[in-house]
Amino acid sequence: MSNQNLLNRSLQSVWHPCTQMKQHEAYPLIPIQRGEGVWLYDVAGNQYLDAVSSWWVNLFGHNNPRIKDAIKQQLDTLEHVMLAGFTHEPVVALSEKLAQLTGLGHAFYASDGASATEIALKMSFHYWRNSGKSNKTKFISLQNSYHGETLGALGVTDVAIFKDTYAPLLMQSAQMPSPDFRLAEAGESAESFALRCAEQLEHYVSQHHHELAAFIIEPLVQCAAGMGMYHPVYLRRAREICQQYQVHLIADEIAVGFGRTGTLFACEQTNVRPDFICLSKGITGGYLPLSVVLTTDEVYAAFYDDSVAKGFLHSHSYTGNPLACSAALATLAIFETENVLEKNRAKAAYLTTKMQAFTHLPIEHLRYQGMITAFDVKSESVHFSRDCYAAALKNGLLIRPIGNTVYFMPPYTISESEIDFMLDAALKSVQLAI
Known part of the structure; x- marks a missing residue:
């Protein structure tokens, strides 16, 4: 089959992501x-x-042979079973391992990063509702933040090219000054600028905490903002502020988790434990789609009730897929042994x-x-x-x-x-x- 034939078929049948398709008239697909x-x-x-x-x-x-072999072995026993009412060894083993690594348990699975963001936002909102604080419904994020492109995730994203078109569909959120050190004043250190931004965060939270459910943040690096990096002190102060004013801290480690920032998770660099952590991308080594949200015992307990309505009824058909979980376990094993x-x-x-x-x-x-x-x-x-x-x-x-x-x-x-x-x-x- 010719190269050109494949390209023509793709252009006729596939709508490629994050792409103005007309540009492929001048810049062919690879x-x-x-x-x-x-x-x-x-x-x-x-x-x-x-x-x-x-x-x-x-x-x-x-x-990669180790990840491939893990998927092949799992394929010989179980490719998938719904996770509502059933369980299986790979999802249990992966949940135990992630709890050990993050200090957070009760893993809830989906297939992509935006879905993980949606889950964390919904869990936070629902936690406060179940806890008798139904007025805590709003979210804050950083300026220039990116958390995905589904409607909830886009509501806390601050990248105009993704967001502006869909603004009428989105929930409103407030954006806090970004500690990205490129935005600092001349002569101002990254640490001083981060602390100045944290002061502005605290001022806003102190005024609005009664209506705030959570602050969602990309730890250390705002990737879609052009790899905006900031001093770790901001993350530590954000944890302290959220703790003081009873606002959840959601760590979006979808892009920065699994070793990208130098530690397995970026939050480790300030010993910060968030209330929620969102993981995806590298979790399977790039082999299969998988995402997960982990949270605290306290959050989990707020949903544990005789009432079905108090349960977290979010679902995905391929939640906790055994093949993807096996790839993730192999990925974590490489970290451990190599x-x-x-x-x-x-x-x-x-x-x-x-x-x-x-x-x-x-x-x-x-x-x-x-x-x-x-x-x-x-x-x-x-x-x-x-x-x-x-x-x-x-x-x-x-x-x-x-x-x-x-x-x-x-x-x-x-x-x-x-x-x-x-x-x-x-x-x-x-x-x-x-």
């Missing part, structure tokens, strides 16, 4: 045939280094050193957080993102700049020589697109 490690191969045999982990999901490379976080620290240090090759370019805010590296390009071109993406593909590299922000979030299996290739290709691509 027909991927297989993956191996950090590399993707198209049907013509061209290869591309996956520097964004296929939208931040792939942790241990494409075609010293992943320590190896990542060495790779991050190597990448940091090599990034000096970019300092002669018109860039600013070169920044790092674990296995995330980003910088902002000073370019007048309104098409920088599109042109950089296209140039990178020609150089054998998959990157997707967010506006003028170029970032790297590669699989953790990337080698030093592959880091060299990634940065060399990115350097050439940025220079062409400026």
Whole structure:
């Protein structure tokens, strides 16, 4: 089958996500045939280094044998059973493991990050209702936050291109000043700016806590905001403020969980335990769709009642799918047995050193957080993102700049020589697109 035939069929039958389809008249789709490690191969045999982990999901490379074998073994016994009224070993084992790792139990499963956000928002709202505080119905999030694109998740998202069209459909929420250090005053340290933003958060919460259900936050890195990074002190203060004023803290670790920020979960860097944690993306190593919300015993107890109406009646047909849970267990086993976080620290240090090759370019805010590296390009071109993406593909590299922000979030299996290739290709691509 010809390459062009596949592309034509895709354009005729598939509506691709986060895409203005008309642009594919000028920028053809890339027909991927297989993956191996950090590399993707198209049907013509061209290869591309996956520097964004296929939208931040792939942790241990494409075609990983341990995760594949776990899925294959599970497939021989049970592919799926509904989780209402039934249970199975993979979902129990995964729930126990996640509770051990997060300090939160009672895992509620879905299939994607936005669904996890929806679950956490609904649980928080319903908790306060069950607890006799039905006036606590509102939510707050950070400016420039992103929590998904279903209606509830979009209601606490603050990215205009995703949100503005659907504004009439959305619940209203308030956005708190973002501690993203790029927004600090000249000469102001990241820590001082974070504390100043926390003061503004406390002022708002002190005035509105009687109507606030929860504050939802992306710990340490606001990824869709162009990898906006902030000092960990903000997270610690947010926990203290929410605790003081009886407002739930929801940690959206969908993108930053599972080692991306240098620790298994970003909240660990300030010993913060949220009331809810949302996990997805890397949870299965990028193999199968799965998300989960974990919460406290106190929240769980508020739903435990003789009344069905007090129960949490949210559901998804594929909740707790055994194949996805098996992939997640294999992913966690790799963390346990292969010293992943320590190896990542060495790779991050190597990448940091090599990034000096970019300092002669018109860039600013070169920044790092674990296995995330980003910088902002000073370019007048309104098409920088599109042109950089296209140039990178020609150089054998998959990157997707967010506006003028170029970032790297590669699989953790990337080698030093592959880091060299990634940065060399990115350097050439940025220079062409400026």
